Amino acid sequence: MPDIAIQVKDLHKSYRQLNVLQGVDFVVEPGRIVALLGPNGAGKTTLIKILSTLLKPDSGTALVNGFDVVTQAAQVRHSISLTGQFAAVDELLTGRENLIMIAQLRHLKQPRQVADELLARFGLTEAANRRVSAYSGGMRRRLDLAMSLVGTPPIIFLDEPTTGLDPEGRLEVWKVVKELAQGGRTIFLTTQYLDEAEQLADRIAILHQGKIIASGTLQELKKLFPPARVEYVEKQPTLEEIFLAIIGQKEAC
Amino acid sequence: MATLQRYFFSDLGVMLGRSLRHLFRSMDTIITATITPIGLMLLFVYVFGGAIQSGTANYVNYVLPGIFLVAIASGTSYTSLRLFTDVQRGIMDRFRSMPIAPSTLLWGHVLASLVFNAISLLIIVLVALLMGFRSSAGILSWLAIVGLLALVTLTLTWIAVIPGLTARSIDGAAVFAYPLIFLPFISSAFVPTRSMPLVVRAFAEHQPMTAIVNTIRALLAGAPASQEIWIALAWCLGILLLAFFFASMAYKKRTSYATNIYQRS
Numbered sequence: 001m002p003d004i005a006i007q008v009k010d011l012h013k014s015y016r017q018l019n020v021l022q023g024v025d026f027v028v029e030p031g032r033i034v035a036l037l038g039p040n041g042a043g044k045t046t047l048i049k050i051l052s053t054l055l056k057p058d059s060g061t062a063l064v065n066g067f068d069v070v071t072q073a074a075q076v077r078h079s080i081s082l083t084g085q086f087a088a089v090d091e092l093l094t095g096r097e098n099l100i101m102i103a104q105l106r107h108l109k110q111p112r113q114v115a116d117e118l119l120a121r122f123g124l125t126e127a128a129n130r131r132v133s134a135y136s137g138g139m140r141r142r143l144d145l146a147m148s149l150v151g152t153p154p155i156i157f158l159d160e161p162t163t164g165l166d167p168e169g170r171l172e173v174w175k176v177v178k179e180l181a182q183g184g185r186t187i188f189l190t191t192q193y194l195d196e197a198e199q200l201a202d203r204i205a206i207l208h209q210g211k212i213i214a215s216g217t218l219q220e221l222k223k224l225f226p227p228a229r230v231e232y233v234e235k236q237p238t239l240e241e242i243f244l245a246i247i248g249q250k251e252a253c
Numbered sequence: 254m255a256t257l258q259r260y261f262f263s264d265l266g267v268m269l270g271r272s273l274r275h276l277f278r279s280m281d282t283i284i285t286a287t288i289t290p291i292g293l294m295l296l297f298v299y300v301f302g303g304a305i306q307s308g309t310a311n312y313v314n315y316v317l318p319g320i321f322l323v324a325i326a327s328g329t330s331y332t333s334l335r336l337f338t339d340v341q342r343g344i345m346d347r348f349r350s351m352p353i354a355p356s357t358l359l360w361g362h363v364l365a366s367l368v369f370n371a372i373s374l375l376i377i378v379l380v381a382l383l384m385g386f387r388s389s390a391g392i393l394s395w396l397a398i399v400g401l402l403a404l405v406t407l408t409l410t411w412i413a414v415i416p417g418l419t420a421r422s423i424d425g426a427a428v429f430a431y432p433l434i435f436l437p438f439i440s441s442a443f444v445p446t447r448s449m450p451l452v453v454r455a456f457a458e459h460q461p462m463t464a465i466v467n468t469i470r471a472l473l474a475g476a477p478a479s480q481e482i483w484i485a486l487a488w489c490l491g492i493l494l495l496a497f498f499f500a501s502m503a504y505k506k507r508t509s510y511a512t513n514i515y516q517r518s
């Protein structure tokens with residue numbers, strides 16, 4: 001395994017006149033959980049689509065598991081799994097059939113067994129033989145995540161994995177993500193919930209106006225935050241305050 | 254990559270299995286696809302039939318090849334709809350991010366369309382038999398008919414793949430079929446071309462549907478296939494290659510642009 005899981009250099013992407021990514025640089029070490037934050041429309045999904053070979057960048061390079069996303073797309077696809085921002089499940093199949101299908105496409109030896117384990121893990125055993133068209137939004141999301149965990153790709157992309165889940169579902173996803181990282185997988189996720197990044201991620205990167213404007217551990221980001229104003233009680237800034245302050249600073253200059 | 258090729262048939266099998274499940278879980282779509290052609294067949298045989306000088310005693314025999322073509326043209330729009338849904342729901346993106354030979358994503362749908370149309374044509378033949386359709390074609394003629402109809406289906410399905418991948422709305426994905434359904438009417442399918450005004454006749458006699466209809470009509474009558482079968486085959490193969498080329502372009506464009514219109518679930 002290469003000693004860098006994801007390496008992105010000077011990545012640019014525009015949709016016609018709209019410049020979404022304007023020189024994105026970052027590095028992710030293997031086994032880390034990295035959270036990508038950014039306001040709506042910042043380009044988080046665009047970045048994830050480029051890293052998962054769905055979209056071609058205009059310029060710059062991105063290596064995933066040591067492979068170039070443009071010239072070595074097939075190898076990259078062997079190294080990753082993707083959960084997109086919106087649940088991508090087959091409505092006409094049952095939950096179990098969806099999982100078996102993915103397991104077969106990943107050429108696993110025992111697709112049925114893999115499916116049943118994942119159904120149990122995500123609390124879908126009871127609904128396993130119902131068609132997905134009859135699932136609730138949260139159940140679809142769980143199935144969607146379960147489908148991404150079929151097989152053992154070393155790098156996992158999760159685009160807003162907990163949006164639309166109930167609190168219990170969120171905690172379950174957090175647990176799964178932590179277990180995956182302990183097992184040595186690299187997880188690159190986006191989220192709208194700052195507490196999620198704070199709880200889950202070893203590293204946080206903030207994407208704003210087409211660039212990564214800050215990245216590091218939560219502690220490092222806290223240092224970037226201007227020294228606490230002299231108040232009656234000194235107060236540790238929350239990630240939310242850091243996030244808003246950094247974005248505010250950049251917009252001012 | 255070698256591994257992709259190694260698993261090509263296994264992946265294709267999974268994709269086809271998925272599409273066939275869709276098919277057998279929505280049998281109503283097949284029934285719907287046969288209603289218009291069967292309605293037309295009733296209309297032509299029992300309403301217009303008496304007024305049309307087809308030169309054959311059995312008018313059901315005469316219209317059946319054209320009815321086949323109408324049925325196939327409307328049946329292939331099912332493929333557009335399924336592909337459009339795959340793109341819109343993000344399933345296509347999920348598959349594309351996995352190590353699967355990309356062509357299997359499309360071939361699974363295309364092969365399922367052959368099954369879809371085989372069932373719908375079978376239903377139409379059964380109804381035609383009830384209406385008095387009789388054929389003296391031998392086994393070889395029937396094999397030739399089935400082969401030609403399969404090739405026509407393949408061709409029209411690859412055309413249907415293009416709107417399935419490029420349409421911006423579900424309606425847009427389906428309307429492409431209308432001109433194709435209309436085409437047999439300006440051919441030798443329902444009335445002899447010699448009854449048509451000069452310009453229309455020139456078009457009718459030189460468009461693919463006429464060659465296909467005449468070939469099938471001759472084969473159904475137990476006559477040996479005339480040289481028109483070669484014209485029919487040439488049309489089909491030529492259009493098939495073109496459609497395949499444009500469908501691949503549409504697929505590639507999706508890859509570099511990915512204008513998916515997701516629905517929140």
Ligand SMILES: Nc1ncnc2c1ncn2[C@@H]1O[C@H](COP(=O)(O)OP(=O)(O)OP(=O)(O)O)[C@@H](O)[C@H]1O
Pocket residue numbers: 015018020038039040041042043044045046047085510511512513
């Ligand atoms: N296919 C597309 N064609 C044109 N513009 C697009 C396309 N996809 C995204 N955009 C635009 O690019 C910008 C970035 O979109 P993206 O989906 O990457 O943002 P995001 O950070 O994921 O936002 P969110 O938090 O809302 O999910 C947005 O302004 C969006 O409108």
Ligand SMILES: [Mg+2]
Pocket residue numbers: 044045046085159
């Ligand atoms: Mg997004």
